[in-house]
Amino acid sequence: MKTILILGGGKSATYLIDFLADSCQSGDRKLILADLDPVLASKKLKGKQNTEAKELNIENSSERSALIASADVVVSMLPAFMHPVVAQECIKQEKHFFSASYESEEMQKMKEEVSAKGLFFLNECGLDPGIDHMSAMHLIDQAKEKGEEIISFKSYCGGLLAPESEDNPWKYKFTWNPRNVVLAGQGTSRYIEKGELKFVPYHQLYKRLETIRLDQVGDFDGYPNRDSLSYRSVYGLENIETMLRGTLRRAGYCKAWDVFVQLGMTDDSFQVEFPTGTTLRQFINSFLPYEKELSVEEKLGKVIPDLDFPIFEKLQWLGFFGDKKLPQTKGSPAQLLQAILEKDWALAADDKDMIVMQHIFEIKSDQGIKKLTSSLLCYGEDAIYTAMAKTVGLPLAIAVDQFLKGKITVRGMHVPVIKEIYQPILEQLALEGIRFEEKYS
């Protein structure tokens, strides 16, 4: 009897919980779901056999330690800063560890200890990072086996709305952590194109766009995200000429979002305080120069010279030009903006979300250079069973399942870029309807 412990049963754990709870029905496994709210956790287990909900106060180290003691494998769905704490305890108690988050430097420092104890730690096994790694490595390894050379690799991913739910001018609602959406892209993005290193500061990011097209659903804005350069070694593509990882938004979103970036409204580095009753119009005005004779709209037009009607419409829809009040008047500009958007970009109960991922390879062989486009489209069912929860949770659930079935025998700390890990997961994902369509041109 093996025991799986899931720490944190939030929004993105729906599919993870269902899959692993179902896997316990054969009788040789048990699932413990520990959450701040044990009643909600219990509901999510739907009374399935061999499952149990427990209360989790993650700051309490003895409670945490006791929970981990009761498990064979631990899946952390906690906020990213908690992973190293949980991972340390897993090492101490010799438990295997799974997460969908980026493998932090703090985590990487534990690598040797994990290997020395013969444990399996798998990070970055969600959607992005996760499915992106696995699906890319599948194609990269395939090309290498054929003796082909990958000279260009661009990979984009976005958590978006299904077209039928795109009922606002932004064609966007929050399908994951709103704070991360508001702060997306801060820092400097790095990539390489035709052998030239490229550095993109945040305030140029939403201008450095590429149009990404998927036949079934149309056009998207793709912008470079984080440090693509470091993935050259992760993917074994050290000498590649072009390597770019990016994020997708529906076409037109980025030009409008860039207004917030240009004005400084996504700034999270300092606190402001406005009087109660301050309007969105006054809020945006605090990022514009004082000019006695000009309206907010006119000043905005001067600061953002390419402000056109599609941009204007999006801002107006959020209420920036009327007398709508700020829902929150104290905090960083980013927090105030987030409070505005959380009202207007909330997913309705029957909204459907959509995950889009596209890899674009240029592959050189004896026959010349061919272009390979590999695309994933995944739709959510509603605001609970989202495509986001599915694509983040299922890879992780399948990884745990395959590991407990003995299909993954490698040990040490990994991200899913080796065949032994990604192959069984991709096969199972395909059975769950998460599959890529490949097209050569």
Added chain:
Amino acid sequence: MKTILILGGGKSATYLIDFLADSCQSGDRKLILADLDPVLASKKLKGKQNTEAKELNIENSSERSALIASADVVVSMLPAFMHPVVAQECIKQEKHFFSASYESEEMQKMKEEVSAKGLFFLNECGLDPGIDHMSAMHLIDQAKEKGEEIISFKSYCGGLLAPESEDNPWKYKFTWNPRNVVLAGQGTSRYIEKGELKFVPYHQLYKRLETIRLDQVGDFDGYPNRDSLSYRSVYGLENIETMLRGTLRRAGYCKAWDVFVQLGMTDDSFQVEFPTGTTLRQFINSFLPYEKELSVEEKLGKVIPDLDFPIFEKLQWLGFFGDKKLPQTKGSPAQLLQAILEKDWALAADDKDMIVMQHIFEIKSDQGIKKLTSSLLCYGEDAIYTAMAKTVGLPLAIAVDQFLKGKITVRGMHVPVIKEIYQPILEQLALEGIRFEEKYS
């Protein structure tokens, strides 16, 4: 016999040392100048009586403690991060403390202890901060005494070149810490105008310009700097409608500097490494998109739509469009840019610098609203006896002198905004030729 200890005898200490060394000639004072390089320190004392050079290894706490033990007042000309360490030791040993740097939060925490021990700690007593505070408070107090109300206060300062030394298209050379010049303005600037709070992100800063004119020397770009809002309470102007502190550059500089800001070349947050032999052209290209058909110049024109000939000329003069090599290929973009500029913006031995400061007040009285412009112009003699060293060092030297003469009797931790402190310093500065010209309009 009182002993003055100066810690650090760098470039900006020239006038400070001369003034305080001269003040020791009457025989009731002694000056110790402690520096990393005691030979250079000794030279700077010019063999004057009652002066002594000592070696300073500031990281060595017992050496530092022994030096401080030998003094009555300590003047710290060390890098800003060292001030709190020195200040703590001064509190322990009950010594008075003087610096020209911003009073950090860490420093402010010592306030009570300083008062309790009856010590005098004076911070922000250089040029900016320093002369700006004193000259402003002089006029603010004057207005208040007359029962007038200050409704607007803008204050600008710049460390620039005397017109005769403006022999490059930027009309700029380094007259103080180059790193601070390259990073100038990072963060978010804050001010208030006609009652409206204004927040300016770094990437808008060099566009938020005001033209500042001084009859004798022409036009300057003024841009808002740091948090002007916090000075409302420092200056006792809590209800003022307009309050802005800013930095001056020669007219035209900001538009060109903004190119570096827009491209991300002043980014100090990450490390890059280029191959040896990389040209400035390739360096700037790494901040531009890849576009096969376009030259660096053409791409730059697309990213910076208002790039005109005066901007182009400035970049070209630095060598960005030719095959000049990067003097440093490893570091943050800001460090690489600094290395380029340090070569081209070095002060020649006979270059003269210039300090410009201008306060612009709008003052309301029974007679209506009048505008008061108070301007300071101060020229350097050469690359050693700079106006920067004079205006940073003399206020501090005079403060120490006046304190030792018993003209300043207040105790506790202060910045020079109270009359008892600023009045004797301003009077003495005027005798040294540092005086403001006032003009009503």
